[in-house]
Amino acid sequence: KRIQTLNTRDLTKSLKQGGCGECQTSCSQKCENV
């Protein structure tokens, strides 16, 4: 196909969901709540 779209998390959807904050802190990710 001329355009192949990969499966990705929809960020706008995650906006409505709210962040739970249980992911690891980050620094120099896996969300278990998708």
Place this chain on the structure above:
Amino acid sequence: MIHQYKLNGFNIVIDTCSGSIHNVDDLAYDIIDLYKKKNEDEIMHIMLKKYKNDSSVTKQEIQDCITDIRELERQNKLYSSDIYENYAFDFKKRQTNIKALCLHIAHTCNLNCEYCFASQGKYNGERALMSYEIGKKALDFLIKNSGSHYNLEVDFFGGEPLMNFEVVKKLVKYARSREKLYNKNFRFTLTTNGLLINDDVIDFSNREMSNVVLSLDGRKQVHDNLRKTIDGKGSYDIIVPKFKKLVEKRKNKNYYIRGTFTHNNVDFVNDILHMADLGFTELSMEPVVCSPTEPYALTKDDVEIVKEQYEKLAKIMLERNKNGNGFTFYHFMLDLEHGPCIYKRIAGCGSGTEYLAVTPWGDLYPCHQFVGEEKFKLGNVNDGITNKEIAEKFKLCNAYARPKCKDCWAKLYCSGGCSANAYHATGDITGIYEYGCELFKKRIECAIMMKVAESIK
């Protein structure tokens, strides 16, 4: 906002605000580029002219491609608008809880690495070991200020934390004794140069540490050049057998080998491959961050070489994965379907808000890279956060803190970048460390290219 690039034979389009990623052919790539700049008739004319020798590109094909692009736009997967900015500025009002501490268990070190940002573990101060009492207060402070967070993280950091190993063990035992009582789950990390690893350390780490970070710069001559013992000898021959033993016994638990590359080894892919040849499979290699006057500092001319190295690494990794002898590279590990939500992408690392560093004396700093910078002291484990002004500033360190980043395609990947790097490069925690940006963007391009390649296997 979209970002288009070509890499390793792929034409890739990233839609910044939705997180969508598209792998497209040449015609679609060109039309996507023109779609917002020209009208349909103009696009048709330009494409027919450009592809006049390609029999597969007909008027109908071009029209169909434009229709597909319009549909993706309608689905919010191309040219999606930025609806997050107002949320970013609400961050100052939100109540944040602390969920991670970096315990500076030892402000002393048994190595004398030339590039160490912690000045041989002392952070420009006195040598010191954290006492059990201070560590215990820090853990109590974390539990008390963690709100409803279940997962709490504690890094044992230094200096060299194994120089205070007995206190590490006691603090882990204390934290475990609090878990059930407060409904918390502690995840510990140990960062070590490896010199003091023995069977006791291995057994304890593999039982209690969620992750172990092992410092190795790659090839022996590269490693020994800057990572020397106090009496000036290289440390490679001492630590590699210890790392191998620890990793072998660790089985499937997390670890990674973390190296630093400098101007002396801009061909750092060879160091990563050396780590892989030693049998390590979880690898990381970071560009040195230091004063530009240091002889090992990366130079402007190094930027393009380093970017080429990242591309070379991505291609080698794809090949090795295919051949069954793959390894992971920290900065190429993307999870497209289960990656972080938009809140995490805006907020970034949480330094100064969700994550704090604790010195051996119990002083609190926004992160380990600010320790020793007196004006960034936030408070201490007895009184909590007392420097509200600095705390408020860090609340606004996010993907939208820098006007210059407004139109950057990578802002929701880097979350505005590292405040410490920005401060050390520009004197402002909301400044821009442009050198780091360049490299970060290249790493993300490579990581996404690998995902595209894997998706069409």
